[in-house]
Amino acid sequence: MSKFTDILKKNFPAMDNELKEYVEGVLEGSLDDFENSDDIYDAVGDILQSVNSEKTEENVRDLCKQFFNILKVDSKNEVRKVLNAPVNIAEMAKNMESMDKDIQSIWVVNKDNSNKVDTKKLEKAEAKLQQKQEKRLDATKNQVAQTVKLQTATASQVTNKKNTKMEQKGTNRSMDIKIENFDLAFGDKVLLQNADLLLSFGRRYGLVGRNGLGKTTLLRMISDRQLQIPSHITVLHVEQEVVGDETSAVDSVLECDTERTRLLTREKDILAALNSGVQDTSLSAELSEIYIQLQNIEADKAVARASVILKGLGFDADMQQRPTKSFSGGWRMRLALARALFSKPDLLLLDEPTNMLDIKAIIWLENYLQTWPTTLLVVSHDRNFLDTVPTDIIHLHSQILEPYKGNYEQFEKTKNEKLKAQRREYEAQLAYRAHVQEFIDRFRYNANRASSVQSKIKMLEKLPELKPVEKEIEVKLKFPEVEPLNPPVMAISEIEFRYSSSDPLPIFKNVSLSATSDSRICIVGENGAGKSTLLKIIVGQLSTIIGNIVLHRSLRIGYFAQHHVDHLNMNQTCVGVLAELFPGRPDEEYRRQLGSFGISGTLALQSIASLSGGQKSRVALAKMCMAEPNFLVLDEPTNHLDIETIDALGKAINAFKGGIILVSHDERLIKVVCKELWVCGNRTVRAIEGGLDEYKREVYKEIEENS
Known part of the structure; x- marks a missing residue:
């Protein structure tokens, strides 16, 4: 029997059983369906008043408060009800329709419709309840969306006064990047704390660490210059795909060389002026200077160099002439990588560059990056790539950045040896502390050893705090347990x-x-x-x-x-x-x-x-x-x-x-x-x-x- 049955029988004795079951069904929803007793009144109030006209609106609202209080009590100890087997409603209805009319008349009771609710009011109540639930669901979604939107990355950094002065005077010409004592957070989660990052010019760094620790966020903070780096150092972060338009793939890459583009545009303007009959010796002198500059930057080799890069990344001759808008997102990401390789910034940031490439293109990229002339910082989880390209590895863990010389294989060996040494040191310190504590406990009440005991106690207090070596939790994935199928599968x-x-x-x-x-x-x-x-x-x-x-x-x-x-x-x-x-x-x-x-x-x-x-x-x-x-x-x-x-x-x-x-x-x-x-x-x-x-x-x- 429903927990609402007694209240309904007492207050609405003439209520039809079918209607009573409907009201009980609405009321027996979870507390999440109703924020307060007014929501319950909106759902069933009109129905209850239509059954018993003697009940005023105030009476019905009081009853709705009782129903809401019952729901609050039940929600504290809610038990889920699960059917033992599925119920096929359509099949049951079909069977009922096919029953013999005489048999049907024994079990089906003809009811008096005089005390039934108006169908229109019932539909109106159902619609109102549905609208209320949808409104609550939308509010929840908006709240989640706002929460997500507010979770943004933030960075704070302690700047060096000497470097700041040099930067202001424009005398800092060093190509090395040194970011000291900085914090990084995403929303409320602290990713890095009091971290240091040193990138020496011409070195290739692989940034490694577990998922979710902040590798991609760190690259974005550097790219956006929210972490301070010298203003004269050019930075390029390959993250967004190239916007598709009518520009051909090879021209899209050539556009990255802004100096070459500027010189060629100026050359075109001067030639047009001279061909139109303009007599100006300064234009001829400027044109000669432009030719010298184009020769110095090897502008005549730019097309060939762009073509080599595109070909290595999988663009054949026909694809190089196609407009960028004709390529899919994956190929536009390859174009973005090609543009970066062609422009050669002082600091190139790559985030999982192998994700968009096949094995052939990965092999080409590994070979190409081994002679990269400027500084490279790459996030990758490809072991072979990390063994081939980086000269250094930066390990992000425990909210710090720890540098290692060599490729990933060397990093792994060095890290394991370092952890073993730290573990031995920790165990030795632990044993030493236990030995000293044993001496203190043995002679604590011995007057002849009082001075020795006191000195031992002071020595223990001065010892640095012991911290156990943190071991990263082993990642485990588990596919479902299934029985093998007999062939052929x-x-x-x-x-x-x-x-x-x-x-x-x-x-x-x-x-x-x-x-x-x-x-x-x-x-x-x-x-x-x-x-x-x-x-x-x-x-x-x-x-x-x-x-x-x-x-x-x-x-x-x-x-x-x-x-x-x-x-x-x-x-x-x-x-x-x-x-x-x-x-x-x-x-x-x-x-x-x-x-x-x-x-x-x-x-x-x-x-x-x-x-x-x-x-x-x-x-x-x-x-x-x-x-x-x-x-x-x-x-x-x-x-x-x-x-x-x-x-x-x-x-x-x-x-x-x-x-x-x-x-x-x-x-x-x-x-x-x-x-x-x-x-x-x-x-x-x-x-x-x-x-x-x-x-x-x-x-x-x-x-x-x-x-």
Whole structure:
């Protein structure tokens, strides 16, 4: 019996059972549905008054206050009700309609309609309640959006008076960058405290650290000059893609050389003036000076240099002449990188430059950056890139920046040795303290040893405070526990695919592939070769007219798209993302699922917009695995993940009992998990013997032939 039944029977004895059940259903919602007793009156007040005309509005409002108080008490000890089995309402209605009329008359009672509420009033009450709930939901969304908007990065810095004076006088010509004693925060979260950053001119620095610690934020603060650096040092941060317009790709790159553009424009104006018959010796002298300056900056070689950079990043001769507006976002990001490499700023800031590149372009970029003439600061989670490009590593941890000489491999060795030494020192100090304390405890009440005890106590007080060595928590990812399927799991036979029947050539032709629950297949190939298209065909997002695809009847595919993160609701919390897609489950289940991918504690209750790129990727992985797939199709899952998480992803893939098809350019991950390598190119897909090493040999050979 409902907790409101007695009150309704007592005050509305003539109320129809059907109407009473409706009112009880409205009242038995959660406290979140009503802010106060007035909300309850708005929902059911008109109905109650229409049932008993003797009740005044004041009487009904008093009853609504009683209902609201009951809800407040119940909300403190709320128990969720879950059906043991699904109820098919449509089937029940169908059965009722098909019942024999005589039988129906035994069970169905004809009721007196005299005390029923007016249907129009009932609809009006329902509409008012719905409007109230939508208004409350919108207010909540706006509040979340405002909270997200207020979370911005801030920086504070202690400036050096000597450097400030030199800067004001214009005498500071040093190309080194020294940012001392600065703090960095994002919203209420402190990212860096009393940190120091020294960038020596001509060195290449790799900035590493866990997701969410502030690497990208630090680059933005430097780029925006919210952290003070010498004004004569030019800074370029490759973060935004090139805006598309009619400018060709190669001209877009050439425009970065503003001095060359200025000189050529002036040359054109002077020649036009001279050709029109203007007689001015000063113009001829200026023209001669312009030619000298153009020769000094090697302007005649600019087009060739821009073309080499574009070709290395995957732009063939035809693509270099295409307008920038014809390229997708990924290719425009490559254009932004090409412009940066061409302009050669004093300080180049790169944030995950390999995310937009295929293996061939990554190899070219690694070779190109090894001779970079100015200062480079790059955030990357590609182990091979960090072993090849940087001369120094800066480790962001514990709200500080710690510099190391050498590449990532050397950094890891040095860091581990340093941690071992710190741990030994800590244990030695701990043992020494225990030894001294034992002496104090033994002779504390011995008069002959009183002076020794006092000196030992003072010595202990002067010893520096012991701090245990902080060990970074190991990242663990866990894919769902599933039973392997008997082969064949997936068979693709002689498929051909075109996006449009009007396309002259197919994307793929005569492709035959197969996969099982033991498959660990990695797909590689140049951008635009059709890797993501192949995955969409496999998961059924794209269909083929020619060929055949046979899937196991119990196959459940989990698909992580390349831009999966972009489809997350930025104003939603991590828990809310899962609850929206899989409603009706307890919050503990959502939090447990997020915890399997490293999103735990208060992090699970933060909005998606406040997370780092790597944390968003983990939420997307958790969302994919919520349906417990037994076959995973992953398109560039390592984008934005830190090195430790990529290692954990490799372990999770190897522990997974289902099959996996993976598109990735991360060499370390491919070597850890790959059992079979497929290469997309030349409008087909082929398996390659010798794995990644053989594919890289092919790429190096092609680069040498084209150079």
